[in-house]
Ligand SMILES: Nc1ncnc2c1ncn2[C@@H]1O[C@H](COP(=O)(O)OP(=O)(O)OP(=O)(O)O)[C@@H](O)[C@H]1O
């Protein structure tokens with residue numbers, strides 16, 4: 001087992017690359033990338049960094065030169081032969097050859113496109129422009145680099161013993177959470193914490209702790225590199241970028257209203273079983289379900305990613321029931337800023353009524369809250385989103401207005417077209 005504290009202490013004198021592999025990313029990126037590569041290879045997109053925690057002055061905390069070194073390093077990465085063999089030969093969700101040869105050939109040649117970085121006051125403007133399948137692969141490593149550099153800036157001033165005790169405390173906290181989760185019968189939980197993790201090695205430690213502590217209840221990790229190295233399941237669904245970009249490309253209000261379903265029709269052709277998971281909240285869950293075509297009720301499950309999670313799950317259950325579907329045959333995946341108390345509550349309320357699972361992100365892989373002065377290692381809400389497609393702005397409404405994005409006028413148009421009702425704001429922690 002790596003002694004993380006000693007390693008942090010000893011690695012301060014040369015570039016210690018944060019992201020070392022194109023597989024150090026979420027599995028759903030690869031699933032989406034294959035679909036985008038087939039259906040929208042030439043669509044031009046811009047992805048942008050958004051620091052939703054504006055009180056965190058990223059540009060003061062992270063050195064620009066160091067940031068560039070890490071981003072440049074990521075641009076040198078290529079899929080290795082062993083990684084390619086794993087992707088081509090491994091079974092994902094029980095299916096062989098999940099990734100088609102045309103996609104694999106393209107992926108083997110991929111290098112990430114250039115980035116644009118500029119300091120604006122205390123924040124960084126970081127954007128990525130180019131073809132959608134290439135640009136989308138920046139999101140996860142860019143976030144992981146920024147989060148870890150911000151952490152390293154704090155760790156760099158700490159002594160050997162301070163570091164030992166810091167990690168001992170973080171380990172104790174993580175293990176206590178796992179002990180709590182162990183008491184939940186029939187739990188199914190995966191690691192979704194790559195993008196805002198404390199560090200790669202810390203995420204890897206958390207994954208191994210979940211493996212030992214939870215056994216079968218730990219269903220796997222969204223991180224492909226860790227899944228490969230630890231020989232566990234790679235877990236993934238799909239993300240908001242698909243409906244956001246499809247919607248931005250729509251030529252009329254009627255096409256806009258259809259866009260979220262068009263996404264899933266394309267997905268339907270590629271995947272079955274546990275990969276048919278609906279993400280309904282991009283432009284408001286209620287409106288999405290109200291207008292959903294009948295064939296969608298046959299899908300396996302729904303991912304609840306914003307708003308009040310219990311309300312979201314109740315709504316999904318009612319929707320299935322009203323279409324003659326048995327919710328006990330369906331799956332609800334909760335994935336929004338989870339921590340153990342909420343997981344236990346949702347598990348108690350929904351287990352038995354539907355199949356429940358959890359995608360646990362930042363508060364698994366980066367719960368360093370309260371461990372150093374000024375809470376300088378606490379995670380915060382850093383995201384990287386598709387901001388435009390073929391020159392047109394994207395919009396996200398979400399079930400939480402605090403997560404909405406896009407130009408005001410476009411937000412108003414989307415609300416009208418989708419018939420999205422007013423929503424209650426929820427605080428965004430991560
Ligand atoms: N950011 C990272 N991404 C992927 N793998 C990593 C990362 N950091 C460390 N590892 C892996 O974790 C293991 C332990 O790290 P260790 O400190 O021994 O190696 P290293 O950082 O690669 O090498 P060195 O200590 O010589 O700089 C190694 O197998 C290393 O490849």
Ligand SMILES: O=P(O)(O)OC[C@H]1O[C@H](OP(=O)(O)OP(=O)(O)O)[C@H](O)[C@@H]1O
Nearest residue numbers: 192335336337338360361362383403430
């Ligand atoms: O436990 P968590 O840290 O929430 O990790 C998982 C989250 O990460 C992703 O979204 P992201 O935060 O990138 O964007 P969003 O919050 O706007 O959905 C995903 O949709 C989950 O919400």
Ligand SMILES: O=C(O)c1cccnc1
Nearest residue numbers: 026028192222236237238
């Ligand atoms: O596959 C997913 O749905 C996923 C993975 C990581 C983070 N958020 C969501």
